[in-house]
Amino acid sequence: MSIHISGTGSALPERALTNADLEKLVETSDEWIVTRTGIRERRMMAPEEATSDLVTRAGARALEMSGVRPQDIDLIIVATCTPDTLTPSTANYVQRNLCPGLSIPAFDVSAACSGFVYGLGVADALLRTGDYRRILLAGGEGLTRFMDYQERTVCILFGDGAGAAVVERREGPGGVRATTLQSDGQFTDAIIIPGGGSRKPLSPYVLAQREAFVKMKGAQVFKVAVQSMERVALDTLHKVGWKVGDLDHVIAHQANKRILDAVAERLEIPREKMPTNLAVRGNTSAASVPILLDECNRAGRFRAGDKVLLLAFGAGLTWGATALEWG
Amino acid sequence: MDLVERVYAIVSEQLGVEKDSLVPEANLLDDLGADSLDVVELVMAIEEEFAIEVPDADAENIRTLGDITSYIEARVENAA
Numbered sequence: 001m002s003i004h005i006s007g008t009g010s011a012l013p014e015r016a017l018t019n020a021d022l023e024k025l026v027e028t029s030d031e032w033i034v035t036r037t038g039i040r041e042r043r044m045m046a047p048e049e050a051t052s053d054l055v056t057r058a059g060a061r062a063l064e065m066s067g068v069r070p071q072d073i074d075l076i077i078v079a080t081c082t083p084d085t086l087t088p089s090t091a092n093y094v095q096r097n098l099c100p101g102l103s104i105p106a107f108d109v110s111a112a113c114s115g116f117v118y119g120l121g122v123a124d125a126l127l128r129t130g131d132y133r134r135i136l137l138a139g140g141e142g143l144t145r146f147m148d149y150q151e152r153t154v155c156i157l158f159g160d161g162a163g164a165a166v167v168e169r170r171e172g173p174g175g176v177r178a179t180t181l182q183s184d185g186q187f188t189d190a191i192i193i194p195g196g197g198s199r200k201p202l203s204p205y206v207l208a209q210r211e212a213f214v215k216m217k218g219a220q221v222f223k224v225a226v227q228s229m230e231r232v233a234l235d236t237l238h239k240v241g242w243k244v245g246d247l248d249h250v251i252a253h254q255a256n257k258r259i260l261d262a263v264a265e266r267l268e269i270p271r272e273k274m275p276t277n278l279a280v281r282g283n284t285s286a287a288s289v290p291i292l293l294d295e296c297n298r299a300g301r302f303r304a305g306d307k308v309l310l311l312a313f314g315a316g317l318t319w320g321a322t323a324l325e326w327g
Numbered sequence: 328m329d330l331v332e333r334v335y336a337i338v339s340e341q342l343g344v345e346k347d348s349l350v351p352e353a354n355l356l357d358d359l360g361a362d363s364l365d366v367v368e369l370v371m372a373i374e375e376e377f378a379i380e381v382p383d384a385d386a387e388n389i390r391t392l393g394d395i396t397s398y399i400e401a402r403v404e405n406a407a
Contacts, residue, residue, distance in 0.1 A: 219363045
């Protein structure tokens with residue numbers, strides 16, 4: 001028995017928010033943003049859109065590629081930190097859109113930028129129980145809704161989008177080999193949306209304090225991100241007996257060019273094995289890994305049997321990695 | 328290589344500045360053009376070179392190259 005990704009899909013809002021657009025909102029410059037982050041533009045959802053709309057489109061594409069009908073899915077898992085509503089789950093809206101009238105279970109996983117890898121860990125474990133055969137797993141975000149466009153160090157980074165994968169149980173070898181998930185709750189305030197939850201319910205005061213937006217301690221995050229991504233990558237490779245040099249592709253969370261550079265350098269991963277779409281997508285949190293995975297897949301970069309490492313890091317702080325054989 | 332030279336070699340590589348232009352009074356942000364992430368990367372490189380761990384609270388007090396060398400001297404017994 002083995003667990004495989006049999007199809008991928010992604011969806012992006014039409015509107016690109018360029019660095020030139022941001023120059024009109026905050027005191028910044030294209031040159032400053034590009035040198036410090038590697039980002040040139042990010043996508044921004046339309047006023048009438050929400051996270052589940054993007055996930056629905058990404059999910060439909062993943063189903064189409066895998067040849068799985070919506071009624072053949074056993075479970076929908078959506079990784080997001082920017083759900084349509086606090087409750088119900090974003091996955092419930094996706095279930096309504098993709099498989100109306102079917103009693104397919106659906107729930108969200110909240111692990112921020114690590115969400116897709118966390119979700120894959122959950123999906124993999126559930127599929128191995130034998131109770132599930134096909135799971136639609138997605139990462140989707142509407143981060144621009146939670147950006148403070150007066151906070152120039154944060155709002156330049158994040159964008160919207162969704163990516164999805166059909167994860168299936170099959171007979172035979174290959175597929176997902178190991179997932180490692182880790183977190184450290186001493187850094188809960190390193191990346192946080194402080195307001196709008198039960199600690200600080202939405203109120204005029206919370207809104208006036210701009211606490212319904214993403215807050216980030218960039219320098220602290222950078223250090224933990226680089227060190228923990230290196231460690232979790234090595235832990236995961238160790239579990240399956242692979243060396244860094246055995247990997248064909250590293251699909252890493254697109255947080256920031258400098259984090260990617262530092263991780264690539266420390267792990268000695270050649271950059272051609274570490275694709276990036278950061279320049280045109282920005283940081284799309286839980287959607288980042290599955291969007292990049294789908295773009296590489298549709299570009300024909302993966303061959304059957306290729307050794308792939310998914311690597312992510314985000315608020316929590318959380319981080320994780322999955323080693324898999326493609327196909 | 329003595330401690331100052333080792334530190335200047337790291338600073339020169341991390342920040343892309345000429346080693347000969349470095350002086351103890353040089354301020355990382357104002358004189359050497361570093362930003363907050365550059366400082367983090369520099370501190371991480373120093374942690375590796377000297378096998379020490381620099382807590383965030385200590386790192387926040389580092390402003391100049393002289394601050395770096397005196398911090399390492401205090402932390403590493405036989406560094407010099």
